[in-house]
Amino acid sequence: MTITRSQIIKPFYFVLPFLIVIGLWELAVDMGTVSSRLVPSPSLITLKFYRLMTPEPILLNVLYMSFYRLILGYALGVLIGVSLGILMGVSNLLYRVFSPILSLLISVPTLAWVPLLLVTLGPGEETVIIAIFLGSFFPIVYNTLNGIRSVSKHRVWAAHIMGADKATVFFEVLLPGSLVSIITGLRLAIGYSWRALVGAEMLAAGISAGVGQMIYAAKAFNDVEAMFAGLIIIAIGGLLLDRLLMDPIERKTVEKWGMVKER
Amino acid sequence: MKVKQILRSGLLFLTPIALLLLGWEVVATLEIINPALVSRPSEIFPLLYELIMPKTRSFLGHSIFLDIYTSLYRLLYAFIIAVVSGVTLGMLMGRNKLVYRFFDPLITVLMPIPGIAWAPIFMLWLGFGDPTIITVGALAAFFPIVYNTAAGVRSVEKKLVWSARSMGADEKTIFLKVFLPWSAAYIFTGIKLALARGWRTIIAVEMIAASLFGLGFIIFDARDYLRPSIIYAGIIVLVVIYFLIENMIKLIEKRTIEKWGMVRS
16 A cells, blocks of 8 residues: 555645644743633643653543443443334334434433432432433434334335245344444434533532543633643544544445445 | 324324323332432422412522523524624635635534533633633534535535626625525524534533523532422423424524525435
8 A cells, every 4th residue: 555645645734724723822822922821832731741641640540431431321322222213113102102202302401411310320420321321322212213214115015025024124124224324323422422421520520530520620720731631632532433433333334335325 | 184183193292201201200109219319290390380480489589481591592692603603714614725724624623522621611711600601602503503604615516606707797796696595505504503502502501600590500500409300390491492492493494495495405
């Protein structure tokens, strides 16, 4: 594989605006145009990252705790969301029972559940994990359901006529037919989960470490550098989850099987 | 016939919800879970009425309408700021390649940051209350608008612009008659996303940056007094408001974008 010219130029164009902004920012703070107590310079934020890594790698613990919660909550959301979505898509009765309830609950902002979780589950891990679950559950169940229901009835009938039993129809017709939609749901959900994680970690007072907790704790000490460091972690984390995790999954499954709609 | 249909679909919609409330009531009455921690429908709905029509010494000390009003005007201000700045920058990005190249990476990285994560920084800069809540709400709503506006303007076919120009249209006419109508559907998509995002963010930021009023504030405050009924009542109000906003948008969409035939295929 040879490196083409565009492979160098593209990342360069992507990074260049950041370099310009960071440069101007550093200049503005250093020259005293902006107070460094309100806006820390990029070099101070870099120093903060260094301090978070030495002598003890606090940052690694923060990331570890956050990702641990994210994975638990998201896995729960995928498991229950996909199952319920499939059941609702297959059974008309379940669809009729659950879809009115879901259509009401889906409009509740995820973080509005957090006060309720704080009262019932306490300000600990459970609250954060369930909040992440709620954030991921709704887009997953909604997209799974839509995917299954959008599979053409004719295909199902055709499979039936050709002698396929229910299991075969499900695995050979319904599931492949709805995969694009399911993966879309999974992808949306990882973003929602990340958002729920940050918010819930800020609101749940009882957790020991986490990205959201780091920002919120920094507020008590007016530690602007830690706030900015936290924001940077959140931005990069969200981007990486989407690009490094979901992109390959989408490419390996949906695109490989040629199921993406023609554009 | 039509009345019958509406009744039927209404019944189909309401029955599961009624069953859920009934089941919930039964479970709560059996006191499987500590009753101080969970509420039940027979408490929530009377409380909701009391929140709307407060007696002299009610829990909140004011009608919940004041909180609804507070949250909604915060949303309105945030939304206006986001639309004006987002559409302007989006148009510039769509028309000018250099502007696009500069802002596109920044937006890609900043857009996924949840609104509430900005709250502590803005609280440090602007303090408690409206300035912080409105600014963070506007910031959250800004990204979908700018992103979709830029995408809309960039989707305009070059041939349309060329033909308009060859027929003697000046830049202003091209902008008003070609770019704006063509990207209207995209801008509308951005606006819809922005309203939802702004609303979510404002409720969330109210939990940490508000004082005294706001729906996010009262449901978060109720947690301190172990009054889950208030939280449930607040969530019901959130659902109703969101339902109204959503239908209002649908109506506007039908009257404008769809009527003008600008819906994206």
